Amino acid sequence: MRRCNRCGNELVELVLSEEQALEIWALQKEDLNVFIVKKFKDEYGYSHRDAKIIMDHLNPIYGKCLSCDYDKLIGESVDCPECKAFNYNMNFEPKSSSDS
Ligand SMILES: [Zn+2]
Ligand SMILES: [Zn+2]
16 A cells, blocks of 8 residues: 555555546546546545545646646656655556647
C-alpha cells in the first residue's frame, strides 16, 4: 500500500483498461470530477473513500504535480520531489489521437 506523504492517505493501486483510462481522460478534460468519483465507485468497484482519494491524486496534466508547480514527474505512481504529494501521473491521453 502506497501512502501519500503530503496528506497521509493510503492509496490503492490503480489498474485501468485502455477504455477506462479514456473515459477518465474525457471527464478530466471537462472538469467533471464528481463524475470521475462516481465512475470509480459505481462502475469500477472502488469504495467511495478510495474513489475520492484516487480523484484527489490524479494529476490533471501528465507530468505536472497536482499540488505544486513541479512539472517533470516521470513514470506512473510517483511522489513529487518538491512537495512530496503522490501523483498517479497516468498518461490518459489517447496515443492515436490526431491534432484537433
Ligand atoms: Zn495526498
Ligand atoms: Zn508537487
